[in-house]
Amino acid sequence: MAEALVDLRSDTVTRPSPGMRRAMADAEVGDDVYGEDPTIRALEERVAGLLGHEAALFVPSGTMGNQIGMRLVCEPGQEVLCDADAHVVTYEMGAAAAVFGISTRTVVSGGGGQEGGTAASGRLDADALIAQVRPRDDWHLTATAAIAVENTHNRGGGLVQPLAQLERLWAWSREAGVAVHLDGARLFNASVAAGIDLATYGRLADTASVCLSKGLGAPVGSVLVAAAERIAAGRLWRKRLGGGMRQAGVLAAAGLYALDHHVARLAGDHEHARLLAKRLGVDPATVETNMVVLDDVPAPLVAEAAKAQGVLVSQVSPRRVRLVTHLDVDRAAVDRAADVLAGILDR
Incomplete structure (x- = not known):
């Protein structure tokens, strides 16, 4: 499945x-x-x-x-x-x-x-x-x-x-x-x-x-x-x-x-974003709410490779990817996305 x-x-x-x-x-x-x-x-x-x-x-x-x-x-x-x-x-x-x-x-x-x-x-x-x-x-x-x-x-x-x-x-x-x-x-x-x-x-x-x-x-x-x-x-x-x-x-x-x-639970989205940032080599202190920015990466290639493994991300520019956590992304999904994206970035 x-x-x-x-x-x-x-x-x-x-x-x-x-x-x-x-x-x-x-x-x-x-x-x-x-x-x-x-x-x-x-x-x-x-x-x-x-x-x-x-x-x-x-x-x-x-x-x-x-x-x-x-x-x-x-x-x-x-x-x-x-x-x-x-x-x-x-x-x-x-x-x-x-x-x-x-x-x-x-x-x-x-x-x-x-x-x-x-x-x-x-x-x-x-x-x-x-x-x-x-x-x-x-x-x-x-x-x-x-x-x-x-x-x-x-x-x-x-x-x-x-x-x-x-x-x-x-x-x-x-x-x-x-x-x-x-x-x-x-x-x-x-x-x-x-x-x-x-x-x-x-x-x-x-x-x-x-x-x-x-x-x-x-x-x-x-x-x-x-x-x-x-x-x-x-x-x-x-x-x-x-x-x-x-x-x-x-x-x-x-x-x-x-x-x-759904207001108080936003704190969970912010924590998920910081966890995702840490896994991907982004300083969690720079993540203030529910967005993680990956700078100086080949955005189209990252997005395409991630999509092939079931993770969708946003291309903000040719060298920038944005990840946004929300109520439909639980801790297990954050961990899975981090595994996928870390593997892509390592390559």
């Missing part, structure tokens, strides 16, 4: 657990476009509370959450400033410009800027971003309306942003009149790894998006939080973008189940 596939490409590949499936099947539903789905409302209220905001909006994807969040704090013709390897400018298909007429400008931080980034890239340096902000009162320049921060940072290898830097940026932004958007796709990982509650992170942003379908294991969905007035405007943008869903409580039920059962 063939061994089960070990899929380390991403934490997005998880499938709903039996308990989550039961919660989805039993969900009370209504028409969410009319505001009548009680399970959607329960999820929105809970996430808003967790992140210390007035209101929340359930959206189909993290990309939609990020893009609406940035549009709520940035007008067409203005710009969002962010890290050069940020998800919002790397993996969201130029949506800010294509859909909303928003410019983006980037700053290389923490050794990034190389193909595929580096394990140190993406570390927030508040003063480096602040130094690049363009004023609104100079008609020669494109005004910087917002700064976007990603926590954890995907292309930085799952790094957790330093709280002191987030606080520095927030304090400056209040005086400067520049908004902060938080791409918190994996903010739950950051919270568990750093021992910092979600509200502490959430209150350091005007708008923030968190994802339910990554480490938390829900099949689909993200939640955008902000002030109530902004979320009301966000509902209009969600409808315009085709994100108005009807009896979506079946999806919200998965998110609520994940919040109840």
Whole structure:
């Protein structure tokens, strides 16, 4: 009998657990476009509370959450400033410009800027971003309306942003009149790894998006939080973008189940990532959450050889491989993947 596939490409590949499936099947539903789905409302209220905001909006994807969040704090013709390897400018298909007429400008931080980034890239340096902000009162320049921060940072290898830097940026932004958007796709990982509650992170942003379908294991969905007035405007943008869903409580039920059962267990994913790193010659101290980065390796050859032995990995660049642990990868799967990959790398 063939061994089960070990899929380390991403934490997005998880499938709903039996308990989550039961919660989805039993969900009370209504028409969410009319505001009548009680399970959607329960999820929105809970996430808003967790992140210390007035209101929340359930959206189909993290990309939609990020893009609406940035549009709520940035007008067409203005710009969002962010890290050069940020998800919002790397993996969201130029949506800010294509859909909303928003410019983006980037700053290389923490050794990034190389193909595929580096394990140190993406570390927030508040003063480096602040130094690049363009004023609104100079008609020669494109005004910087917002700064976007990603926590954890995907292309930085799952790094957790330093709280002191987030606080520095927030304090400056209040005086400067520049908004902060938080791409918190994996903010739950950051919270568990750093021992910092979600509200502490959430209150350091005007708008923030968190994802339910990554480490938390829900099949689909993200939640955008902000002030109530902004979320009301966000509902209009969600409808315009085709994100108005009807009896979506079946999806919200998965998110609520994940919040109840899958947050604390993220610590196990982080430990599995460190174990995997140690087996593969990567310093475990560089693994802050659930991602392990193999640098300076022939990525296509490694991926092909691993796949042939039942282990899937992600090629970030020609010389970089990323491994992501998640709830569908137990200790036995980690050990098996480590055996396979160590053998390939030794060759």
